[in-house]
Amino acid sequence: MPGRTWAGTTLDDRKAQRRAQLLAAGLDLLGAQGSAAVSVRAVCRSAKLTERYFYESFADRESLVAAVYEDVGDQARQALADAVSGEADPSRRAERAVTAFVELVLDDPRKGRVLLLAPLTDPALTSRGLHLLPAFTTLVGEQLSRGDETGRQLVAIGLVGALSNVFIAYLDGTLKVSRERLVEHCVQLVLGADAFDSGAH
Secondary structure (H helix, E strand, C coil): CCCCEECCEEHHHHHHHHHHHHHHHHHHHHHHCCHHHCCHHHHHHHHCCCHHHHHHHCCCHHHHHHHHHHHHHHHHHHHHHHHHCCCCCHHHHHHHHHHHHHHHHHHCHHHHHHHHHHHHHCHHHCCHHHHHHHHHHHHHHHHCCCCCHHHHHHHHHHHHHHHHHHHHHHHCCCCCCCHHHHHHHHHHHHHHHHHCCCCCC
């Protein structure tokens, strides 16, 4: 019974705790060592749980990888939404949004690698990345003030692609700049995009 308690916690509470342990282990492996390091056995070893408990929460390795990715994606969307909430000034919105994303993906590089690099290498995420990007594109488009709806969508798609590639290059070591320069550049990208009216003829 879900409501049954043991040592002060319910069965559902313990199941949720085990799932959280598995997600944390998946984030560690996928974000630090890459897709090849993620297996059911490795995740269970890292989480200090048996495979029985893995299959209590996830159907297979791919389901875990997808759940880790979606969890980080939810955190990113929430961070961006919180950052721009209540801010009317476009430059401040851009700075807050970029800073929030930088804090998420660079302060914990595991999350940046899961969100931006893992979809390029893990088959379990090749299609899911395409599902997540429209959500980011919509969020970015809502922050743009110029052009009609279609114009803002076009600009947002290009902007998300540009920002993603900048962060990917930073995370994989190709781009060697200071954090401050990275934030400044990305803010300018956002402000430049907002100044571009793609609806103009």
